[in-house]
Amino acid sequence: MDFKSFSLPPKNAPPIGDCVSLENRRNQQRAIGSGEILISWHHEPDVLRAYSTLDISENGARVVLDCYLPDGLTGLALFHRPTGIRIDRPSIVAWCRAMRDSQGNLLNYEAGIRFF
Numbered sequence: 001m002d003f004k005s006f007s008l009p010p011k012n013a014p015p016i017g018d019c020v021s022l023e024n025r026r027n028q029q030r031a032i033g034s035g036e037i038l039i040s041w042h043h044e045p046d047v048l049r050a051y052s053t054l055d056i057s058e059n060g061a062r063v064v065l066d067c068y069l070p071d072g073l074t075g076l077a078l079f080h081r082p083t084g085i086r087i088d089r090p091s092i093v094a095w096c097r098a099m100r101d102s103q104g105n106l107l108n109y110e111a112g113i114r115f116f
Helices: none
Strands: 036-041 049-056 060-065 074-081 085-100 106-115
Touching: 049 106, 060 085
Parallel strands: none
Antiparallel strands: 036 049, 036 074, 049 060, 060 106, 074 085, 085 106
């Protein structure tokens, strides 16, 4: 058999303005406050992970992490504590970014978790 070499065309990154929007896409108010959200990720269904919440709404939550979570990671958001509110909804990591101090040192990560 004859195999021809295959190469993808060079990938040029789009200008940052084309892929980042600062527009607020929320329909519901965020509830600001501390607490934890418990999530079971689909790749580890028997393991519950607790993440500190910065804020939470009917459609999702912003959480603090000590490691990066890849965009598109899916799981099941179970409940929020200490409120005891049951969520029981599929969820996805919508975004994750590094938080740094003024010298550029990594402090932690923040992620947006969207509920379906």
